[in-house]
Amino acid sequence: MKSYTNLVTPDGSFNAVLTYSQSGGNLSGDTLLIFRHRYNQTPVPPNDQTSDTFMTFLPQTPDANKAEFSASLSWANISYGINGENDTFDFKFVLIDLKGNRSDTAATGKVVVTQ
Numbered sequence: 001m002k003s004y005t006n007l008v009t010p011d012g013s014f015n016a017v018l019t020y021s022q023s024g025g026n027l028s029g030d031t032l033l034i035f036r037h038r039y040n041q042t043p044v045p046p047n048d049q050t051s052d053t054f055m056t057f058l059p060q061t062p063d064a065n066k067a068e069f070s071a072s073l074s075w076a077n078i079s080y081g082i083n084g085e086n087d088t089f090d091f092k093f094v095l096i097d098l099k100g101n102r103s104d105t106a107a108t109g110k111v112v113v114t115q
Helices: none
Strands: 013-021 031-038 053-057 066-074 087-096 111-113
Touching (some): 013 087
Antiparallel strands (some): 013 066, 031 053, 031 087, 087 111
């Protein structure tokens, strides 16, 4: 994890910049999984719950032993705002290559999403 947004406002997005290194590596078509963990004590009502796992496929890229890429999630996709309460999350990231190999897990610290 190189950097990440630790405060997300209603007009903003969460952004994480990750680094990757592997001899003979290639990220083309790999899957990026992002796991969200919510710290708030107020439970999310069942009808408002959404998935805490986000998935995307990485675009075609040239072969590189080292790479840097970013992942973004909009405020609308990560905010619950139960009773106007700010949300506090952390996010974990795992890459899965086309052969099913998994990367080490990269993680943020706490991220506050304001209402």
